[in-house]
Amino acid sequence: MAENTQPDSDIVDRLLAGVDHGLDLVHDKVLRPIILAGRAIAYGLIIALAAVVLVIVLVIGSIRLLNVYVFSSHQWITYVAIGVLSMVAGFIIWRKRRPLTLRK
Secondary structure, eight states: OHHHHHHHHHHHHHEEEEEEHHHHIIIIIHHHHHHHHHHHHHHHHHHHHHHHHHHHHHHHHHHHHHIIIIIISSSHHHHHHHHHHHHHHHHHHHHHHOHHHHOO
């Protein structure tokens, strides 16, 4: 009887090894790219939101700094300076753009 149980356990071990190998293939080919894409999207959103918050805080801080310490009686100069800086940044970004046909 001991000889009959040995081949049965070999068959079970081979079947389980095959199932394990199949699950590893599915994980490597399907689930891993999905998990990596999800992580990239999540981290990208976190970085983008942190960058937006940082820009907003810097703009508000610079407006406050200029209003209080630099142009205390002439606040309109602060708004003109921030507007000019924003316009220059926009022009620089606009010059860096490429036509749609060259992007591909």
